[in-house]
Amino acid sequence: MKLTKTGEAGAADSGDILVSVAPAEEPGIQIELSGKSVILKQFGRQIRELLQKTAAECGVENARITAKDNGALDFTIKARVRAAIQRAV
């Protein structure tokens, strides 16, 4: 899937995650994840993997994903990445 612009979805609210997806020249999916250190220390690896996997499932090959987490659960992370990608097409 070809991205043409930056798409953003989600929110900074508690329990949500603000995801921005932008087209990238270099191959692969680059992820920049920020959030509360107490969550990133224990779930950072899993959140990155989920972002990666969801983008791949959407057929995205090259992208830069910036995510600001505020305690989102997996269903929210997946939904927000999908919405951001949909808006970036």
Place this chain on the structure above:
Amino acid sequence: MKNVIGRDIPEYIEGYGEVRPFKGAYASIDSRTRTTITRRSVKPGNKLEPGETKLLASIEEAVKKTGLKDGMTVSFHHHLRNGDYVTNMVMKVIADLGIKDIHVAATGIFACHEPLVEYIKSGVITGMSVNYISPGPVAKAITKGLLPKPAVFRSHGGRPRAVEAGDLHVDVAFIAAPCCDNYGNINGTQGKSACGVLSYIYPDAQYADQVVAVTDNLVPYPACPIEITQDFVDYVVQVDSIGDPNGIVSGTTRVTSDPIGLKIAAAAAELIDATGYIREGMSFQTGAGGTSLAVAAEVKKRMQAKGVVGSFGAGGITAYFVEMLNEGLFRALFDVQDFDLVSVASAGSNPKHMAMSGSLYGNPHNCGPVVNNLDIMILGATEIDTDFNVNVVTGSDGTIMGASGGHNDTAAGSKISIVVTNLLKGRLCVLRDQVTTVTSPGETIDALVTDRGIAINPRRTDLLEKLKDSNLPIMDIHELKAIGEKLAGKPDPVEYTDRIVGVVEYRDGTVIDVVRQPR
């Protein structure tokens, strides 16, 4: 070495000393020798000359008079909470005089004590011990390992025990005094910085080598009523202000309006009722948080419905407990601190509203603290594990964010201790395989009431029997953990260095756990 609850603790900790390992909540209740101290005699007047004047011109003069020097321990109380000026003022004088290597034995540390971080960095403060610490700059500095010696975390009962036993020897106690006369009689309930009872510092008045009262409300002799009497006070210093009233008490403490908090509270009250603890003469304590107060509101309804009168309410007092006292639902209150204006006023005027010292509250090594008479205790938790061990000291990433306060004292003493909490806090499940830092051992925690289910400690077969026909959502604690983990996922383990930044003492002075610096 592993202690009886499987926590890995060295036999000797640099900057702390020999470790007495935790052996069980009720394992060390035996006779104890109290420490002896040497106190100065204040020179009396004779028929021709006046006696010694206790009133000094400044904190600096007091520090010099006491002979405070490198390596000593100074103590403070936290009844002025996040409005306290005295700790910062005294430490500034100590720093300006070039004194170093000070141990700060504060009953509590708040965000307002941020200036202490500079003194930690410059070597003025090298050790600390607290029974309460709020998440903030000092807690962060300790987590980061800036303090050369590990901080010691005690309970509200454990600290007076340590002071009386000589484990915590205080060279000079600086007592913030909302009301004081020129001969050192003190109360906490009068004046522009009134904060209520001064319970946590009574042991220091009795066992410190020297005692300095710092007041912004010097009244003609004698102050009345008197909480801490003149025979324990060496010097009196008058300053412009000892605290910021906005940080000292909240205008109001109130029951939560969050429907989930109310649901947890209603379930906790039903549990208390179903297990037979709503009865004539019952005693009851909660924290001052919104959900805890909501439990009090639900318990009150059930007391009224049954027409029972309780013997006492205890702990940190709020307007809600004062109201219950005044409505005749309790015969008395035992008070260790006052959270709002209504409770401060009540503490100073109602004889049924009694101050209790930290030792009377929770010290296991005396002829019996009030927690021994407590029926029902409502507690909070940062984490709880499947053995019912509770952590209130660190977050799940090892960041220091609290201390026992009365947690492990009341959990051990009460007939039923109930932890009330949301199962999920953000993405973090409160229930873990092992808590990060044990504060209260699982053998003292009887029930966990959450928004997604209730677990009863399997040791309490008596409770399980009484609850067997209950409609409450009672389940095995592992099952409850599975519900939380299904939503939040299973956390990756946090990595720690070998550096010990905190020692958690159980109320009896044994070491129940240590806090290691996160990587």
Place this chain on the structure above:
Amino acid sequence: MKSILLINGNDPKALLNATLYGADALAYDLHESVDEANKDAARLLLQEALPFFDYGGAGVFVRINPMAEGGADDIAVAGKGKPQAFILPRADVQSLAQADAAIAALEAENGFAAGSIKLLPVIESVASVENAAAVIAASSRITAVIFSAATFLQELGAPVSADTAQLLYARSKVALSARAAGLPVFDRPWADAKDKAGFEADARLARSLGFTGKLAANGGQVPLINEIFA
């Protein structure tokens, strides 16, 4: 079923806590709670959320937008999460037929059993109130009926007031039509969370008119609804 709790369909925290209030059913809202710019994200959020949670015995519904305002997209996208029913606002005979067809397509596309997903019309336009019996008969998927007041008063040009007399005819008409068809019928939500007395009086009146339950605008209203309609 007595209480149906409305939950903002684009609020992850509200979705997480939805099951905690003891509601008989949850109505995840894509209509009034979600602004126009976020309908797409909210549909995806519900698609992911619905299979994620364990709902126990609670009903799981999605309140879609009116068919003329994106309702079909709501059904197609959020519907992949397999709710038990859709709630259609401003329902009339025509829009119910459209919704029925869209749901049939959803079922066929995703391998859900034909006819398994139900439809709850919100009867709130003046015309639909007056033709309530015909509206209720418009689709075989209809298993319950909901009354709402705001559109009704707006179309009449009547001032919105606390006087429940102005709604008496409409409520009775909808309640009786539903009950005559053998269906449960739910009264309007009470938006002001602080006005507990107003809410309780409104619920008791609805009960007396033959409603079998009420929508809850917030979790705190659920226990009283369950009690009044018990």
